Amino acid sequence: MIDRDGILAWLRETDPTRLSRLYRRADAVRREHVGNEVHLRGLVEVSNHCVRRCAYCGIAATNDGIERYRMTEEEVLACARQAVELGYGTLVLQAGEDYGLTREGVSSMVRAIKRETGLAVTLSLGERPEEDLVAWREAGADRYLLRFETSDAALYQAIHPAMPGRPDRFAILGRLAVLGYEVGSGVLVGIPGQTWESLANDLLVFRQLDLEMIGVGPYIPHPATPLGSGRFPVAPEGEQVLADEETTTKVVALTRLVRPDANIPSTTALATLDPSWGRERGLLRGANVVMPNLTPPAYRQLYEIYPGKACVNETAEACGSCLPNRIRMIGRVPGKGPGGRRRTVASGALSSVLG
Ligand code: 5AD
Ligand code: FES
Numbered sequence: 001m002i003d004r005d006g007i008l009a010w011l012r013e014t015d016p017t018r019l020s021r022l023y024r025r026a027d028a029v030r031r032e033h034v035g036n037e038v039h040l041r042g043l044v045e046v047s048n049h050c051v052r053r054c055a056y057c058g059i060a061a062t063n064d065g066i067e068r069y070r071m072t073e074e075e076v077l078a079c080a081r082q083a084v085e086l087g088y089g090t091l092v093l094q095a096g097e098d099y100g101l102t103r104e105g106v107s108s109m110v111r112a113i114k115r116e117t118g119l120a121v122t123l124s125l126g127e128r129p130e131e132d133l134v135a136w137r138e139a140g141a142d143r144y145l146l147r148f149e150t151s152d153a154a155l156y157q158a159i160h161p162a163m164p165g166r167p168d169r170f171a172i173l174g175r176l177a178v179l180g181y182e183v184g185s186g187v188l189v190g191i192p193g194q195t196w197e198s199l200a201n202d203l204l205v206f207r208q209l210d211l212e213m214i215g216v217g218p219y220i221p222h223p224a225t226p227l228g229s230g231r232f233p234v235a236p237e238g239e240q241v242l243a244d245e246e247t248t249t250k251v252v253a254l255t256r257l258v259r260p261d262a263n264i265p266s267t268t269a270l271a272t273l274d275p276s277w278g279r280e281r282g283l284l285r286g287a288n289v290v291m292p293n294l295t296p297p298a299y300r301q302l303y304e305i306y307p308g309k310a311c312v313n314e315t316a317e318a319c320g321s322c323l324p325n326r327i328r329m330i331g332r333v334p335g336k337g338p339g340g341r342r343r344t345v346a347s348g349a350l351s352s353v354l355g
Contacts, residue, residue, distance in 0.1 A: 002257055008200045010254060011247070019250070026253035026286035033260040034288045038327045039339030041090040041122065041265070042083035042316075045295040045303035046071045050096025052126065055159040055232070056191065058222035058304045059096050065224055069299050070100055073109050079294040079316070080113045086320035089338040090120040092145070092291060097126030106132070107139035114140040120338035122184070127163070127172055137179045142340070144176045145184040147215065150191060151205045152198040159191065159227060173209065182341060184213030184263075189251050190243025191219045192232045199241050199251065207258040212341040213289075214262050216251045217269030218243045220306035245273045249285040256286030261344040265289040271310035279310075280330050289339070290327070292319040 002010075010022055047070040048059045059066065076093065083091050091113060095101055110121050123136060124145035133144070148169045150156050167175075169185075176183045187202045188194075206214055220243070221228035234240045241247060248270050255264055266282025268291060274281070279290060293300060294316045301312060311319055324334040 002254070004200055004204060007203050007254055007258075008196060010250060011196045011199055011241075013250075019246075022250065022253050023285045026256040027284060029256050029260050030264075030286050030288055033344045034263070034342075036331070036333050037288070037335035037339065038283060038332045039090070039263065039289045039335035040086075040088040040323065041092050041289060041291045042079065042086070042088040042294040043092045043094060043268075043291045044071070044076055044079045045095065045293070045299060046076060046093050047095035047098045047101055048299075048303045049098035049100055050126075051099065052097045052163070053161045055227040056188065056219060056222070056225055058224060058306055060225065062226070063224045066304065067302055069302055070095075070098065071296075071299065073105070073112060075296065076109055077112055077116065079296070080117045080119060082294055082316050082320075083119060084117050086292075086316065087324075087334070087336070088119070088292070088320075089335065090122055090143075091117075091294075092122040092124060094124040094145075095126070097128070101125060103132045103135050107135050110136055110139040110141050120340065127166060127169065130175060133172075133176060133179055133181075137181060141181070142338070143182040143184060143213065145186075145213065145215065146172060146176070147186040147188070148173070148205070149188050150194060150198060151187075151202045152194065155191065155193050155198065158193065158232070173211075177210075182212040184215060185209070185211050186213075186215035186217075187251075188219045189216055189248045190241045192227060192234045192240070194241040195235045195239045196241055197239075203251070203254050203258055206255055206262075211259065211262060213264070214255050214259060215265050215267055216248060216255060217267035218245070218248045218273055220269055220272060220308070222304070222306050245270065245278055245281065248273070249281050252282050253286045261341065263289050263339070263341055265291055267291070268293070268310050269306065272306070272308055275310050280326060283327070283332065284330060290323060292316070292323050
């Protein structure tokens with residue numbers, strides 16, 4: 001089993017021939033444990049309102065230069081119907097931490113989606129109070145995504161102002177598992193101040209936590225954020241993690257090695273770095289999920305967590321016909337059905353590690 005030194009050596013590796021060995025190994029482990037299906041998760045960016053002040057994020061409360069929107073239940077349901085038409089098995093509802101999306105409002109949305117479409121429903125709505133998470137699970141939500149962003153506590157605190165009295169993200173992840181959600185988390189790659197050592201620790205955390213889904217993407221500077229304005233220090237020369245495609249796909253590959261049966265997306269942020277081949281490269285180096293955007297075009301532009309987001313000017317139909325072709329082109333199969341995690345390696349459940 002790969003240890004911390006092994007992980008660190010791969011993260012620092014620059015030789016393309018040696019790296020291709022890592023990628024081949026990750027691809028083989030991916031095939032053995034989760035097969036050739038690539039699951040399609042339709043993403044609906046339900047609201048760009050947010051009460052939090054994450055220093056990297058373009059829709060943080062601190063950005064007063066953007067127009068804010070919140071979709072209605074009927075608009076979200078229209079996206080759900082489209083997901084069914086396009087053959088997706090899962091709908092992901094993502095938003096800033098927006099209390100205008102009320103406990104009851106989201107519950108009603110989830111119930112309507114389940115009643116009308118039967119799609120698997122994933123929520124990604126931030127660090128909401130326990131009562132909300134309980135209600136949404138009861139309403140039928142299947143999964144929840146909450147990245148811990150970095151396991152370096154000092155770096156996390158510097159870029160992620162806390163809300164007083166709130167549990168930390170690891171505690172929330174444990175509670176989500178206890179409530180019966182399939183739980184997803186992940187990190188940003190190349191945050192200013194992030195070191196190779198701390199990124200190696202992130203991968204050890206992935207190994208320790210029994211997450212069903214692990215998403216990693218490059219940090220992309222947004223000019224209207226404190227982090228994007230260059231006011232944060234970077235790590236010393238040679239220690240700063242690069243926010244590039246190679247580093248991100250190394251992390252995808254290593255994530256596959258430490259969590260062979262997890263669902264791992266090839267992220268939109270990765271596709272943003274290289275629109276022509278970034279998503280495919282992620283899929284060829286360990287990933288088995290993609291998240292086509294279903295957000296209506298007018299809102300899509302406004303959900304700018306980072307600039308230049310891939311497919312921002314496309315329609316849901318365009319991505320819906322493009323992506324399955326891209327998947328077939330690299331010899332894989334567009335997934336059918338909800339594509340939940342099927343355990344192939346024994347490990348302690350997240351609820352017992354963190355709950
Ligand atoms: N660049 C890349 N990813 C970002 N996210 C937020 N801001 C950025 C950015 N500037 C990611 C965070 C969050 C996810 C929804 O989007 O990791 O968890
Ligand atoms: Fe969006 Fe190809 S995936 S157009």
